[in-house]
Amino acid sequence: MxxxxxxxxxxxxxxxxxxxxxxxxxxxxxxxxxxxxxxxxxxxxxxxxxxxxxxxxxxxxxxxxxxxxxxxAPHAVRRLPADAPARRTAGIADRQGTPPVDPSGAWNPRWEAAVGAALAHLLAASEGTSLAVPDGLVTTTFGRALDLLLPSGSAAQPKARTKSVALAGPGLPDPDPFPHIALVPQDPRTGRAWQPSDTAVTVPLAADVWMHLAFHNERLLVPATGGLPDGVLRDDPLPLRPLTPFQPDVRIFLHTLARLPAVRQPWLRSIYDHVRAHPYTRPF
Structure with missing residues (x-):
């Protein structure tokens, strides 16, 4: 701790x-x-x-x-090898993306939890500078929190330039230029974060959430009459839209941040202390 x-x-x-x-x-x-x-x-x-x-x-x-x-209980049970080979569980490549919005219109709790953990890592990787995230769903889920917690020209690094954040991982081409911070998938079997060939700082994100961000088509559906041309998606049923702004899980955010050595830095400790004292204020 x-x-x-x-x-x-x-x-x-x-x-x-x-x-x-x-x-x-x-x-x-x-x-x-x-x-x-x-x-x-x-x-x-x-x-x-x-x-x-x-x-x-x-x-x-x-x-x-x-x-x-x-x-x-460790005093009451013991591990024994299985006769059959262990069943393989899905890795990053086999993982299906989890939609961010439930049919009820509420944000999926898996997304709130995953973004809460990744947000703590993003703050630590920022070193107190403002972060530029990609447009779209990444901005929807991370942008509001980063704007509130890391305002431009923060006290930690008032003259530092903005750092870029982008998705990186298996199946995606390498960004050009490569970002300062890469959002990468976390292997669901081992917990290890995917490592890019570049030396950018990596921030782990739950694999099912990362897969949706990386590969789901977020284009608005276009109504069309007659036959549907290639590349045009149907507008029925309408895509799910959330009822409220996205809120990262504050408990998982604090849980993760308390376990990162970077939280000992004064600027990040002040964020931790403020959120811990006021857990239900924006962006949580």
């Missing part, structure tokens, strides 16, 4: 987290199934027991506003 946080995990080191649907042979412990709202939050300790011996082996989390997960 490089900045103050409200709390730290007190769980046992070495715990393994899996999706609830990937667990087998466990049953709930009835007197440990409390939660804040309408689910389980693990407040009473492990709440899942082995169906065969009755020993507490894991904690199920599924209360509202929390990621659904099962935390396997």
């Amino acid at each position: 490089f900045a103050p946080v409200d709390s730290l995990s007190f769980g046992a080191p070495g715990a393994i987290v899996v999706a609830p649907g990937d667990t087998r042979g466990t049953v709930p412990i009835p007197d440990r199934c409390d939660g804040y709202c309408m689910g389980l939050d693990g407040r009473d300790g492990p709440n899942l027991a082995c169906a065969h011996c009755g020993q507490a082996v894991a904690t199920r989390i599924d209360d509202c506003s929390l990621w659904q997960a099962v935390w396997l």
Whole structure:
């Protein structure tokens, strides 16, 4: 940690987290199934027991506003090699883009979370200078926050020139000129950010969000009569449009920024402290 946080995990080191649907042979412990709202939050300790011996082996989390997960207690379980080869999970090239807007008209929470994390990295990479981002959806999701948090001629670097930001990654041609900061996809299997051949500073972005930004056609749909010419998209159904301005997830933003060494710099620490004290002001 490089900045103050409200709390730290007190769980046992070495715990393994899996999706609830990937667990087998466990049953709930009835007197440990409390939660804040309408689910389980693990407040009473492990709440899942082995169906065969009755020993507490894991904690199920599924209360509202929390990621659904099962935390396997390290003192009660151990890893064993599987007989069959591990199933391959999708990498960057296999990832499908996630649309930014839900059918309800609300911004997709995956986008709010991914942009919140990437925004912290962008601020650190900016070194206090203003950033120029590409037009379109990148500006819609990042531009407003950067304008508010990094105004032109900031106190950190009042005479520094603007740094450019652009998308880079597999399947995209190298930008010309190459930007100062490259938004690159984060491998969903390893968590590692894709590395360009150039020496630009990289900022990781969730692969499904990056894929939509990099390859989705954001042209406005054009109404046409008669036959549709090549390259003209249908205007029915109309494209989804958000009901509100985009707001990055403030909790993930602070969580990420507190773990970056750059937050120790006075200008970035002041941003962190202000957002932490006023988490529901613009742009959050």
